[in-house]
Amino acid sequence: MKFGVIVFPGSNCDFDTFYALQDVVGQPTTFLWHKDHDLRGVDCVVLPGGFSYGDYLRSGAIARFSPLMQEVEEFAERGGLVLGICNGFQVLLELGLLPGAMLRNKNLKFLCQFVHIRIENDQTRYSCRAKKGQILKIPIAHFDGNYYAPPDVLRGIETNHQVVFRYTDERGRLSDEANVNGSLNAIAGLMNGRGNVMGMMPHPERASEAELGSRDGLVIFQSIISRWT
Amino acid sequence: MDMIDKKILNNHNLTQGEYDLIRSLIGREPNLTELGIFSAMWSEHCSYKSSKLYLQKLPTKGKRVIQGPGENAGIIDIGGGRAIVFKIESHNHPSFLEPFQGAATGVGGILRDIFTMGARPIAIMDSLRFGPLSLARNKSIMDGVIAGISSYGNSMGVPTVGGEVYFQNSYSLNPLVNVFCLGIAAKDAIFYAKTGGAGNSVLYVGSKTGRDGIHGATMASAEFGKETEHKRPNVQVGDPFKEKLLLEACLEVMAKELIVGIQDMGAAGLTCSTSEMAAKSATGIEIDLDRVPQREEGMNPYEIMLSESQERMLIAAKPERVKEVQSVFAKWDLDAVEIGKVTEGGQLKVWFQGQVVVDIPVTAIVDLCPAYKRKYEEPAGPVPGAPQRGHPLPKDLGQALLKLLSWPTIADKEWVYRQYDHQVLTNTMILPGADAAVLRIKNTKQAVAMTLDGNSFYTNLHPKTGAVIAVAEACRNLACVGARPVGVTNCLNFGNPEKPEIMGQFKQVTEGIAEACSSFGIPVTGGNVSFYNDTEGVSILPTPVLGIVGLIKNYAKTVSPGFKKEGQAIVLLGENKEELGGSEYRRALYDEETGPPPAIDLKKEKAVQKLCLQAIDAGLLQSAHDISEGGLAVCLAECSFFSREKMGCRVDLRDALRPDDLLFGETQSRIVVSVQVSKLKKFLSLAAKKKVPAAVIGKTGGKNLRVSQRGKKLLNIPVGQAFQAWKNAIPVYFKIK
DSSP states (O other): OOEEEEEOTTBOSHHHHHHIIIIISOOOEEEEETTSSOOTTOSEEEEOOBOGGGGOSSTTTTGGGSTHHHHHHHHHHTTOEEEEETHHHHHHHHHTSSSOEEEOOTTSSOEEEEEEEEESOSSSTTTTTSOTTOEEEEEEEESOOEEEOOHHHHHHHHHTTOEEEEEEOTTSOOOTTTSTTOOGGGEEEEEOTTSSEEEESSOGGGSSBGGGTBOTTHHHHHHHHHTOO | OOSOOHHHHHHTTOOHHHHHHHHHHHTSOOOHHHHHHHHHHTSHHHHOTTTHHHHTTSOOOOTTEEEOBTBSSEEEEEETTEEEEEEEEEOHHHHHHSHHHHHHHHHHHHHHHHHTTTOEEEEEEEEEEEOOTTSHHHHHHHHHHHHHHHHHHHHHTOOEEEEEEEEOGGGSSSOEEEEEEEEEEETTOOOOSOOOSTTOEEEEEESOBOSTTTTHHHHTTSOBOGGGGGGGGGSOOOOHHHHHHHHHHHHHHHHTTOOSEEEEOOTTHHHHHHHHHHHHHTOEEEEEGGGSOBSSTTOOHHHHHHOOOSSEEEEEEOGGGHHHHHHHHHHTTOEEEEEEEEESSSEEEEEETTEEEEEEEHHHHHTOSOOOOOOOOOOOOOOTTOOOOOOOOOSOHHHHHHHHHTSTTTSOOHHHHTTSOOSTTSOBOSOTTSSSEEEEOTTSSOEEEEEEEOOHHHHHHOHHHHHHHHHHHHHHHHHHTTOEEEEEEEEEEOSOTTSHHHHHHHHHHHHHHHHHHHHHTOOEEEEEEEOOOEETTEEOOOEEEEEEEEEESOGGGOOOSSOOSTTOEEEEESOOOOOOTTOHHHHHHHOOOOSOOOOOOHHHHHHHHHHHHHHHHTTOOSEEEEOOTTHHHHHHHHHHHTSTTOOOEEEEEOOOSOHHHHHHOOOSSOEEEEEOHHHHHHHHHHHHHTTOOEEEEEEEOSSEEEEEETTEEEEEEEHHHHHHHHHHTTGGGGOOO
16 A cells, blocks of 8 residues: 655654654655645555644645645545644645644643543544554644534534544543643544544654554554555 | 944954954954954854863864864764764853743754754754742743744754753843754765865855844853843844755755755854855855845845844855755755855955955954963862761651652653653654653664753852763763763853853863763763853853763663562662752752762762663663752652652662761762562672672562661652652643633
């Protein structure tokens, strides 16, 4: 399965994501330059973390106008797999491929730490190798990860089981303390109605090797690959 | 009558003697732009005129050294065709005037120093000093500094992997922000600040030039008074996004071998980069200011030459490569403008609106600034390690420990670290807060460890001993993760060098660093001196900060400070003594900063470190943590806090010392390790062979921290309670109401 990692100006988890996919997971991976109009025949497009365009104006707000985004939208339209991690998630929200928006973290500070997330739906392209209720230990690193959606949109997301992960404590319990950034319904990861586009604030590429403190993120990449034929 | 009068000289921080020398060097009266150039380049910050004589005594040689002091950063060979490039820089004065931008541009500046040499920066650490948090002003400075570091480093995608934060009164009006950065380069693809010979093109790349930061270097070389607020426009404004693009574009033109030399525009901007590049290659350089990209209208030559606008570089390239260089920068949406040529002879010649506005020899600017042997008075402090009469023993030693754990200098700094992205680049093996940061090198078994250290309470009481301890403790921190030291960078923060007592401190500190680094056999490959850390007549404590880098051959063997499993033996390496002078215990409980600091014996120190390293190599240790501020009790508590389960311990000490000395004394050359019971015998016999005192003091496990002395209880507190005291102390000051 071929992965493509988009490089926006200011992306800074592009190398890490590339390394996790190619060197750790062992899948052919290529960088995709934001100014091109070519997805180079990849099977899954990954929008990595970072500060695209410096996150000026609003996180992800400028990157959504990058030339390559036109192809990404068409690719998603055709049912192609699109994964946004952290800043990539913010870009997907700005692009309208996923519903909702991100606000500043509730403590108004950048937060970099390990958190625990609970698998809410194990019937997705991104979580099918995990079990519902399973807890992943995985790092976050963001300033704007406080998920927001208007009440009716939020209801729709929940009814359609679009929430893939929620922030919990290490035993899978919801709490204000565990919901570090203040996201509505503790949403940490979310897919579109069709299930081919997913965004998540935590960084699975940072939790792919034991020496870095956790391999829990691997299940996400493995899920993507497992359903590929 | 000269146009340049006393007032102008004062504004430029130049003495009459210096001015006379300038006149004789150029054979005429300088114009104002030329005077500005000399003022910046001959400032303490750029010229090291007060410190040069002493810095020459530091050991700088070693078989791994590729580049010692004098370049943008030091370079050490780590084998496998790789080199590490690292340096520390201060940004103290700007961080006082404008904490966020001051600290942010401090990060930006040191990052450029690293990537200008062809290295990709992989880690940042900061050494920070603030006044007490009980004052609102200090809180806002700290809040701004942390946010500034976080904003710049995070956006650049370079992890901030640790550092240190201390609090003391003398930093109230003079915070210290020292940033240490490390990068990795291919050994055969290192770039230097050189012009490569006459005829080469000179390119300006990066952000446009504005009026920000004019005379930043001169500002950083003077004391501050009450009217210092006016100097705020001297602080530069950072744009990390631009710098990220600059980083990628520079590394790309280097990888494609399109350029000859490169120098960042840091302090003294265009002036420093042009003249230094030319001086190092024994050429001249000629530039046309009309071609310099400018973001403000009507800038004059003085302003353009001395602007310290951030995110700019100067490149020398063969003329036939210029187009290719420009196309790489265009890809990253950056300016790359040919502004001049490398020339024969040795003049810096600057054109503006068709006229020559500067025409001076580059060597005069770069190399001929006078070096001063300033008057000094060596402090006659108490003899380190000497006994000292103490206060009565506190009734409740458990309470005393809780007080220490919540003392800001000792308390958990997670509130700080979690604002920094410390995991980007996916190399960070040990999270911030441990003895040293450990970064694996991808596709190898090797890891680099980094640490920052400097206890200014000790240096204040006895500068030389304090400096020796700073080096020793930094190396001990490395030993605790299994790393052998390979190189040193130092940031020397002091008051006004024109005061003899400050110069005396400086002399002793450099002697101490020289002695300790020689003893450890580690070269100093560069660093930074920050003088004039005085505000309203108050000098900071003498604060040397040592950044030491170590190597780990096989990172699978690295050890962290937290206890690992219940029932393992706790062993104390080294000896306990009565040394409470200069301790955090004295400061936290009695508000005292007096007394003799702890003594240090480098022979014993090295033996302890060697044992720790060998034991880690042999896989005998489960954890290792050095005893430093707060003494043995704080060290044990931290071993519990860093364990996954917040595991307690039961310790019984055999020494016949007073309990407060025993628990909180800061005697050097001690490490607490935990060992599997099955490996204990082997470890103890290794210690005996190395003649290192190693006492089995207890066992890991339980929910409490229990310490007794010859069976008599000293303290017994739940780990949870101690942890809360340690963890909540700093956030409490910054609660959003």
